[in-house]
Amino acid sequence: MTAHPGLAWLDDTAAARRAAGLHREPVARTSGSAIVDLASNDYLGLIRHPEVLAGATAALRRWGGGSTGSRLVTGTTTEHELLERELAEFTGAESGLVFSSGYAANLGAVTALSGRDALVVSDAGSHASLVDACRLSRARVVVTPHNEVDAVAAALAARTEPRALVLTDSVFSTDGDLAPLRALHRVCRAHGAFLLVDEAHGVGVRGAGGRGLVHEVGLAGEPDLIVTATLSKSLASQGGVVLADGRIREHLVDTARTFIFDTGLAPAAVGAARGALKVLRAEPERAAAVLDRAADLARITGVVAPPSAVVSVVLGEPQVALDASRRCRDRGVHVGCFRPPSVPAGTSRLRLTARANLTGDDLALVDEVLTDVLAGAHA
Template structure:
């Protein structure tokens, strides 16, 4: 290579560009978990950064279920679900998930991102159209790209914009995709109106309820159940590593739709199944979610404390959210990072969220509330925010 030429693979330059834009991410090595408290480098931190909304990740019933299941099933599924990876534990979990959300059938995936990244291409392809909310999660966005369908991005939660696009669309098939609770804003999609449009324009509606399952709806049955939605045009997807406290994801819908997805979703067909140990632990989680309603009541109390707080720094804006995701929008990457560091120095871990995860100019602190938080934990955080913003 000539001395004055540069390789296209200059990773160092790319990393320096990330540093200059204050966009490089770092990992923390967590040494121990205790509810909302984590130990990092020998230091105990009060964390507002995880998605363990119901505080189940260390629940004794789940831990015991995992121990017993490991003794029975071992720790690996050994193959894809369509070979020999689908155990009796998986079968029972799928039956219980479907009953929990009030839909005919469910299909369990080993993780949430590949679930959506595989579901969208299974449902849409060349000649079809995918309609994606502007703030959809990356897994839905990537799934739309992989589908090779025409992708139309409609304005966030804008039903009229979506209706105009559907009206003008001449594609063979139409698929509407949306988060139910948007992960960085905590805003909630207008699911009733979206389903009405799906029925009006011969479309399917795929809802990603990663941040609503276990938290919203009767008994924690999720956002679709909260809206009373039942339709053969509804496909309901949710992850199980957040409020459920374990791992994996599922999609639920009509029996024929779920059978079709099992036959066509590449991220299901060609991936090794999650261990049966995980499936048994999730079955225990569903029982706790149903039985321990005080956890959702605690979350509502904490959300109310944040919404009722009157002393935010003047240059900060609290996003409009009635969910455990509470965004404090500061604007610049530098301001968000500095606020995160100051809170970190006080033993509080609140992550700074920057582009491309959120739009340019909307860097923020993302407060993630959990039933594992005591009200005094949140008061401590609110006092600290007042100090650093003063």
């Protein structure tokens, strides 16, 4: 086939990415593989739990393979409504609204709560979904240095817009560190701003029984605080949710484009998330086990124990991190490899994620493999 001249730029940019060690390619998982998984976000180890599978199967049999339409047309089932109530009760929020993904939840919430007459202040470490939400918000956007509360306060104090929204992750996805939520909320309240906290990596890990960092620091249910979360990590499914004051939920139903125009979350995914939440309620010790396993992984890799499930081992250049991750996988340990633009230049890394159900044998293999691989990477 003759190459189209208009596509030549794709070849050039692809070659540049490969030369920089930034080429990406999906790798299919093998069902039943014996590999030790330190790359997924299945923090509680529930992805194949009987309650999760039973919840998904029951919803699938009752409602079918898809939700058939937008949540405002035919895409809402009683299963969706039950999950929203259960998640709100679990996290201490007044109400919940389920979206088709955590990404969609962030896009929907930020764009619906901002606009041309608003200021949006976002932490430099915020997840890509919040970054994209800023771009779509039509608001004036100020990006503040990571976890610098004084910079947030200065941006809010200097604003001329009538409304303001401050964005942050609770647990940051690449370094695994925590946001100073109490201080951020105090600043927001002092300046009449709303605080939106993405709890994607907090729910199931932080707080009493995994209720999240917002709950842990005593801010659950505050009317000027919005929580977003995903169902695809600790809750072993997929989808997203916004947890907030009932008036905010009503506003999102009327105005959030990713709610109005997107097909509703498949019932089987809703059922799976409800099953995972049921297990977490019955076995709250799973949340503490995640942090214990993260401490084990930190000891093995020689980094400081994180306050989350994320263990980040910075290696520097993209190709070094990529080669190290491949050597781990070849020896039976799957680790994440984070390179730009996921992380800043010069900080490519192995990203290990702890799971509550990692066994002693798993950790022994991880210790053997990572000790050897990291010695070679640092040589």
